Amino acid sequence: MTSTAAEEIGERRSGIVISPGNPFNDIVEEDVDGLYRALVRALSPLGLAYLNVVHGGDENLIQKFRREWPTALLLNRRGADIETRVKDLDDGLADVITVGAQTLANPDLVARVKVDAPLNEADPSTFYGGGERGYTDYRALDSALHEG
Ligand SMILES: Cc1cc2nc3c(=O)[nH]c(=O)nc-3n(C[C@H](O)[C@H](O)[C@H](O)COP(=O)(O)O)c2cc1C
Incomplete structure (x- = not known):
């Protein structure tokens, strides 16, 4: 059915x-x-x-x-x-x-847009990869600021 x-x-x-x-x-x-x-x-x-x-x-x-x-x-x-x-x-x-892709590349997309921060570029070579690379490893603005 x-x-x-x-x-x-x-x-x-x-x-x-x-x-x-x-x-x-x-x-x-x-x-x-x-x-x-x-x-x-x-x-x-x-x-x-x-x-x-x-x-x-x-x-x-x-x-x-x-x-x-x-x-x-x-x-x-x-x-x-x-x-x-x-x-x-x-x-x-x-x-x-x-x-789509900008959300993937920017886990904090909304926060970035609110403060007019630059966006991470999505890397198409990692799309549809089947693993975590390109899905969970883009950096949020906070960590980029604190880790340099
Ligand atoms: C990694 C990745 C996976 C996607 N998976 C799907 C999907 O399962 N179904 C779908 O309809 N579109 C899927 N899309 C297409 C997006 O929904 C969107 O239409 C496309 O990326 C173009 O829009 P964007 O410029 O906002 O990314 C996927 C896109 C990407 C980058």
Whole structure:
């Protein structure tokens, strides 16, 4: 028997991530706009808590999601700096911004942004490594200050 997360814990506790036009692992999608608008339209009545969109570069498409999606819109502006991502909140384009690699590389990301401290650069050679390297060994600002 199979069941969905929403069936087990309720739609209001479930969300979905979509990555329109993401070429990862040689994915090729045609008619990205038509495909994802149809998907989002079909999902809209379900009452999910959020839609998390990995930005594929099409600003118009994100704006359409913003207009059409009825609950919280989360946006991952892939590869962008924090200031650009925060602007999405200020502009009302998203309710929440999601941050991947910079969060990995900065265990204290929020504290750093608050005091405008420089960020550690993520090291892509350690992504998906299967071990702790690149996942638990980036330094927090405090330890960087105290250990030099
Ligand atoms: C180490 C690592 C692991 C990731 N794992 C996943 C995953 O399991 N599922 C997923 O949808 N995206 C995953 N991502 C993609 C991120 O969620 C995000 O979309 C991507 O890193 C681009 O956004 P960013 O610039 O905020 O990192 C991963 C990214 C990294 C760097």
